[in-house]
Amino acid sequence: MKKISEMESIRECSSNYILAVNDTINVIHGKWKAAIISSLLFGKKRYGELQKEIPKITPRMLSKELRDLEANGMVVRTVHDTIPVTVEYELTQSGYAFQHVLDVMLEWGLEHRKRIIGSTK
């Protein structure tokens, strides 16, 4: 388990720890990116499919967020020159690996909610 010792040594220098964690946070900052990534975890999708599957997202936000995710190496965009053109978005290896982060977030969120509810009743 090399990763653990690597993490520990980084935590000793806590400013680097924060920088690395913020890298991850910045990749999914904003209101829509987690939803986009989650949708793409089920497989590659076209722009219009994403728009249908993500309630209330505007085309402006969808294309902006997709550009961000592409720039950060989370998704790849493929244009097929059919008529009319079709565009497919697919997660990169990092994008698929991000599922583990989302799962841990989900698990913590559920536990947290249980504790909050338990403490207020």
Added chain:
Amino acid sequence: MKKISEMESIRECSSNYILAVNDTINVIHGKWKAAIISSLLFGKKRYGELQKEIPKITPRMLSKELRDLEANGMVVRTVHDTIPVTVEYELTQSGYAFQHVLDVMLEWGLEHRKRIIGSTK
């Protein structure tokens, strides 16, 4: 392992999955919260200590973020009526449990950075 099946059943209804993940994201949104939580993982701290340990945070942002974290059940604020007053901030159980989330974020961030560097050289 009850948690896994619980997670799977939630992922089947993907909008709930997103809502729960966004709960977690909202708890640490912004520029400073991860740094504050990380600092408090080493033990309870006073306001002034946090300000010293978190480079460049202004008092306005520190107190705002601490209030947010307190409202979200992440930290508890304790006022000791010494003269002058001293105030201590400590993580709740959820706050300490959040270390696991941060560690997974760190691990993913390091792997992602390796892949990005590897793909550009």
Added chain:
DNA sequence: CGGCATCCTTATAGATACTG
């Protein structure tokens, strides 16, 4: 010591209409 009040700038996001 541990903040708050005020003012200001920038970032983020929504609505709507339009296009190659």
Added chain:
DNA sequence: CAGTATCTATAAGGATGCCG
């Protein structure tokens, strides 16, 4: 189909000064 363009509203964040 897969987006842009434009405009507007709100939120986030910084600078500075003051207070119990």
